[in-house]
Amino acid sequence: MAPQYQIRADYDAHTIVVYQAYAPAIADAALRAGRFVAPFSFHRMTWIKPSFLWLMHRSNWARKPGQERILAVRITREGWEEALSQAVLTTADPAAVAAATTHVQWDPERTSRGAALNHYSIQVGIGRHLIRTFTDDWTVSLTDLTPQVRKAASLTQTGHAAQARRLFPAERAYPLPRSLESRLCAGG
Secondary structure, X not given: OOOOEOOEXXXXXXXXXXXXXXOHHHHXXXXXXXXXXOOOOOOOOEEEEOOHHHHHHHHOOOOOOOOOEEEEEEEEHHHHHHHHHOEEEOOOXXXXXXXXXXXXXXXXXXXXXXOEEEEEEEEEEEOOOOHHHHHHHHEEEEEEOHHHXXXXXXXXXXXXXXXXXXXXXXXXXXOOOHHHXXXXXXXX
């Protein structure tokens, strides 16, 4: 059984994939440029999620207005861990949360049909003071997963869950440094 608070992600030795849902104008501009550009907002917090199924739940499989496009954002593990080292849990003292450059929130992980599981998935809010570092220094590549998401949603809805699962990214436990794990995963 998985620990209650565990980061599960698609990662390799140097990078980790996080997911975001965007309006078509934002996704198209970013994909054309190969990086985030306007109309992406560099002046507000952006939330990144290493859990594919949690984002599918949140975006209703890319059907929510303003979330019709799903991007896989491959970032450096160094950047990911730097963001986490600056993070404050959203359940912390409100003054600490307000002052933090990065927020961490734990929400129930989801099944492909959206049911809540009894363990949690991390969301990381990159604040406006760190957003340029995220977009310009940490982001390695952007991949449009929207066609794959739409096919998986259709397969799931028509009773072909096993086929749909083959389209999901492979996620496994991410090995956080102990200092981060004890600070961010102990009690959510």
